[in-house]
Amino acid sequence: MSIAETRPTGGGTTGGNSAGELPHRPRHTGVVPAGPNNGQEAPTTAGNNRRRRHHAEGLEAGKRSTRTLLWILLAAAMVLYAFPFLYLLFTSFKTPIDTIAVPPTILPREWTLENYTNALGRSGVLASFINSAQTAIISTLLSLVLAVPAAYGITRYKTPSGRVFIMAALVTRMVPPVAIGIPLASMMATAGLADTPIALSIAHTTISLPLSIWLMSSFFEAVPQDLEEAATVDGCSRLGALWRVVIPVVSGGIAVTAIFAFLASWNEFLFALLMTAIRSQTTPVVIANFQTQFGLDWGSMTALAAVYSIPVILLTLLLQRKIVAGMTLGAVKG
Template sequence: MNGLVVRGPGTRALLWSLLVAVLVLYGFPFAYLLLTSFKTPLDTIAVPPTVLPQHWTTANYADALSRDGVVPSLINSTTTAILSTLLSLLLAVPAAYGITRFRTLPGRVFIMGALVARMVPPVAIGIPLLSMIRALGLIDTPAGLAIAHTTLSLPLSIWLMASFFEAVPDELDEAAVVDGCGRLTALWYVVLPVVTGGLAVTAIFAFLASWNEFLFALLLTSVRAQTTPIVIANFQTQFGLDWGAMTALAAIYSVPVILLTLILQRHIVAGLTLGAVKG
């Protein structure tokens, strides 16, 4: 294990201070959300605001979960995000593999085009997507929304997978071909197992892109496929903001992402360092 060696207590203290500052900056908003979800209605609107609840309560969670549409929305978010992630990987893996292995001009143009597509603001494609998804009969379905979400995650997925495939030596594919594998068999059974970390990273990005997405969910769903970000936003009405229930649902909605990240943590770290050692 070769870690960086910190010399001197001053440097160590400085690094710790920076670490704590960054942690607070990142963690405080979520911690505040979590604490607010345990506050009573009057505590949530205290002026000036208090960090800790004066009286702890779990009523907000019961309230949030008992609202119409909340549980179905959690199921919809999960289904949509999984399908979008699968779709994104299904399309990104062969695309990235082809681009990195064949190294053709159209391939290079394609990957640059994918990057440009990523820069298009989602709102610009919202109305055309609405028409297309409706024409396909997929309006207000998780499948329709997942397709829309894939338009957001696919460009980044292609780029990520391309960088991971670049780190795998061509000789591995060639050895597989010598052993009787075709190109696709080599990809599926030989190359992909080498880049599982990269796959995990790409899957997480695609999953998060769908899990947190708001605009397409707003335009393409109504009742059956409405996802949780829309339901959370519905707690803020023009007649007021239901802080307690909203923060409770937001806290619940964060749990799967946190769990997923923790479960895949090992793969993510491996994936992030995969491209770094390419020589």
């Protein structure tokens, strides 16, 4: 059924629209138009028109108020979600005494960039950014390389062991991170990988992999098997069909999964705390270091946190279209 067919024909009998055309609504002049059949039928037609017009205007008004309400709700939700980040951002521009004001203030009384120079000038900050990027990229690649074939196998072959595997993959998410963090740190040290981004990336992959497999499974489920069969008929191997046909279709889903895996690693703190030292310390640990036994440097901490969030915001904006496409991919099954 087309959109035109489902639309109410607001013009009614006097509108004279042909099927398939958008309905025409006559301008309301307040005067019944004169015509050749302006005899007995005229009052009835005018009355119908008026009733329809009122009905249409009522619907429009209803739509408008619903839309306004939705906008208000959306704005409230935006404020609610954005407030913590905005507060962090404003705090990063406050003077030291302003950051600890009692009662707290939202906007700085005096704007300063000193916190940024302090935070970025601190030794090890640049290195920690590079380490965070290295770790997050390696962890994301590892997650995708492992999750895509795993999810594909599970959804396409639908074996009992696959079902057990996908449930078992969640086990690492059910255990408190510290319970696996300490043994992992010991294992990495034994393997000679102590204090390296690779060790931390592997640890981060244990967090992001289960989620990646689940996400990718739902995306693969949404791809009709007919597509692959058609590709196979055209001479593609199973892997060829996966690479040439399925992967492009789920590229939005892969982007979503990559974003989640990247974020999980980029923001992770506990494993980084347990497994990194001089060479591979990541920025979340450096940010936490602004809280010491002697006090908390709110200004520098929030400045570094604000700078650290920029790459993630940019990445999300750049991949926005893919993310939206990916999010709706799993929702519509062919």
